Amino acid sequence: MVSASHLTRRFGDRVAVEDVSFDLAPGEIFALLGPNGAGKTTTLRMLAGLIRPTSGTISIGGETLTSGNAPRLRSRVGFLTETPGLWERLDVRRNLLVYARLHGLPDPDGAVNAALDTFDMRGRARDTAATLSKGLKQRVALARTLLHQPDVVLLDEPTAGLDPESAREVRDLILRLRSERRTVMVSTHNLDEVERIATRVAILRSRLVAMDTPAALRARLFGVRVRVVLSQAAYRFVHVLRDEGFLDTSAEGSSLSIAVNDAADAAPHIVRALVEAGADVQTVTAEQPPLEQVYLRLLDDEVRLKPDTTNTGS
Amino acid sequence: MTRVLALLEKELADLRQNPALFVPAALTGFFSILLPFIVAIVVPQVAGERLSDSSDFEIAIEMYRNEPSVKGLDPEGAVQAWIFQQFLVLLVLTPVAGSMSVAAYSVIGEKQARTLEPLLATPLTTFELLAAKVLGSLLPAVGLTLACFGLYVAGVALFAQPGVFRALLTPRSLAIVFVLGPLAALAALQLAVCVSSRVNDARSAQQIGALIILPIAGLLVMQLTGSFLLTIPVIGFIALMLAGVNASLMLFGIALFDRESILTRWK
Numbered sequence: 001m002v003s004a005s006h007l008t009r010r011f012g013d014r015v016a017v018e019d020v021s022f023d024l025a026p027g028e029i030f031a032l033l034g035p036n037g038a039g040k041t042t043t044l045r046m047l048a049g050l051i052r053p054t055s056g057t058i059s060i061g062g063e064t065l066t067s068g069n070a071p072r073l074r075s076r077v078g079f080l081t082e083t084p085g086l087w088e089r090l091d092v093r094r095n096l097l098v099y100a101r102l103h104g105l106p107d108p109d110g111a112v113n114a115a116l117d118t119f120d121m122r123g124r125a126r127d128t129a130a131t132l133s134k135g136l137k138q139r140v141a142l143a144r145t146l147l148h149q150p151d152v153v154l155l156d157e158p159t160a161g162l163d164p165e166s167a168r169e170v171r172d173l174i175l176r177l178r179s180e181r182r183t184v185m186v187s188t189h190n191l192d193e194v195e196r197i198a199t200r201v202a203i204l205r206s207r208l209v210a211m212d213t214p215a216a217l218r219a220r221l222f223g224v225r226v227r228v229v230l231s232q233a234a235y236r237f238v239h240v241l242r243d244e245g246f247l248d249t250s251a252e253g254s255s256l257s258i259a260v261n262d263a264a265d266a267a268p269h270i271v272r273a274l275v276e277a278g279a280d281v282q283t284v285t286a287e288q289p290p291l292e293q294v295y296l297r298l299l300d301d302e303v304r305l306k307p308d309t310t311n312t313g314s
Numbered sequence: 315m316t317r318v319l320a321l322l323e324k325e326l327a328d329l330r331q332n333p334a335l336f337v338p339a340a341l342t343g344f345f346s347i348l349l350p351f352i353v354a355i356v357v358p359q360v361a362g363e364r365l366s367d368s369s370d371f372e373i374a375i376e377m378y379r380n381e382p383s384v385k386g387l388d389p390e391g392a393v394q395a396w397i398f399q400q401f402l403v404l405l406v407l408t409p410v411a412g413s414m415s416v417a418a419y420s421v422i423g424e425k426q427a428r429t430l431e432p433l434l435a436t437p438l439t440t441f442e443l444l445a446a447k448v449l450g451s452l453l454p455a456v457g458l459t460l461a462c463f464g465l466y467v468a469g470v471a472l473f474a475q476p477g478v479f480r481a482l483l484t485p486r487s488l489a490i491v492f493v494l495g496p497l498a499a500l501a502a503l504q505l506a507v508c509v510s511s512r513v514n515d516a517r518s519a520q521q522i523g524a525l526i527i528l529p530i531a532g533l534l535v536m537q538l539t540g541s542f543l544l545t546i547p548v549i550g551f552i553a554l555m556l557a558g559v560n561a562s563l564m565l566f567g568i569a570l571f572d573r574e575s576i577l578t579r580w581k
Contacts, residue, residue: 089331101320
């Protein structure tokens with residue numbers, strides 16, 4: 001649905017985005033992570049047809065984005081900017097109606113009513129934007145972004161500054177977009193959010209540092225580990241597992257941490273060996289280092305994974 | 315056209331919610347129409363002298379002697395007609411001065427309110443954006459001019475010598491108000507919108523756009539000194555020039571409007 005090939009954008013001497021390539025499939029939620037100034041917003045703006053890449057190409061629905069077709073292709077993209085950007089003196093309905101008409105929708109009033117219902121804003125339709133809370137403003141901005149039913153949805157920090165309830169509403173909405181087979185790219189600093197919604201993650205620091213599913217990134221950096229909690233001291237069973245070929249096994253209190261190739265395959269074997277050795281197994285889980293750990297390690301350590309640009313995810 | 319209308323309606327709705335923006339325009343209009351009444355009616359009454367007794371106004375009496383619209387006026391009425399005609403040029407200034415702040419704020423205001431980026435992410439073209447912005451300032455300004463002109467004529471009919479108001483309803487006067495005024499306003503507002511799309515501060519746009527007042531003020535002075543008269547052919551010539559200037563300004567505005575700079579360099 002969206003394809004970026006060797007995107008580079010320079011502002012004078014400064015390189016904001018360098019040689020970034022990816023393909024996004026319909027129904028994919030693609031999270032763009034990176035520190036401030038990493039080029040996330042610039043990437044989104046290029047995809048939205050707002051700024052041109054210095055080099056490289058973007059295609060949307062198979063059509064290469066050019067300055068000539070940008071106005072038309074912009075109608076296939078919904079772009080939620082970093083701030084809601086509502087006209088504060090106008091009411092919610094008017095804010096949406098202007099955009100419905102700018103997108104040339106055949107029934108602007110109907111589209112606005114539908115959006116107000118979808119976003120549960122019908123009761124506030126006559127309120128001026130200035131009177132809305134930050135969460136409600138973001139909701140209206142999202143309604144505006146999706147008013148014209150775009151195939152591609154670009155969200156620049158959609159939950160920044162929102163309270164947990166509002167943030168959850170936004171996340172639910174993003175998941176709904178996925179079920180509608182829209183292509184979603186979301187830029188965020190909220191790693192917990194990425195964990196919950198993203199099908200794929202790209203870590204950007206001008207260049208693509210890494211791009212894959214969260215699970216695959218974890219596996220690449222930390223391997224796959226199984227944690228077994230026993231009802232007795234774990235150190236007594238380390239040698240049992242090493243004898244079984246699980247050489248990278250460590251113990252801490254009543255927990256064993258075992259490096260494996262595949263958690264699902266290895267778990268029965270581990271449990272059987274432990275039980276046969278007299279261990280009382282309480283729980284067996286796949287160890288998941290938080291995405292934050294993956295992110296920080298990718299950015300701060302010397303680890304640099306070669307981006308896999310052929311993976312289009314689900 | 316639909317998109318221009320959509321954005322234009324938004325501009326007008328926004329103005330309706332913030333009528334204070336048009337206070338300077340209303341004040342300019344009010345003083346523009348008040349000034350000639352002070353000169354032609356209040357001052358002679360306070361001083362107890364007739365304007366037609368002053369040799370300074372002989373030229374006016376001479377000029378209007380053969381003017382069909384003021385035939386039958388006595389010398390005092392002829393002088394009043396001359397004064398009210400000359401000051402009509404001030405009404406051309408009303409929309410320019412009045413809506414300058416609106417136009418100057420149009421693009422930079424959207425940027426400062428962070429409403430420009432979502433707008434630019436729609437299929438809206440630069441021409442459509444600029445056209446809506448200029449019309450959003452021009453239409454209220456022209457409306458204000460019409461209201462001022464109506465008040466002006468009504469005031470003249472009420473307070474001046476009988477028949478003087480007919481001198482304001484000549485083709486020349488109407489051309490000044492309804493052709494020259496809007497065209498000059500359009501040029502000024504386009505200039506302001508162009509500048510507004512290039513500066514970081516609405517005040518800069520306002521100051522640069524207000525430069526258009528200088529030639530209009532010059533016209534007024536030349537009219538009053540009798541060194542230049544806005545006859546119908548002269549008005550036609552100026553109108554053609556302004557039409558050319560307006561077309562050039564639109565093209566210039568589109569060329570100047572740099573979406574990327576606006577989005578990436580303005581803070």
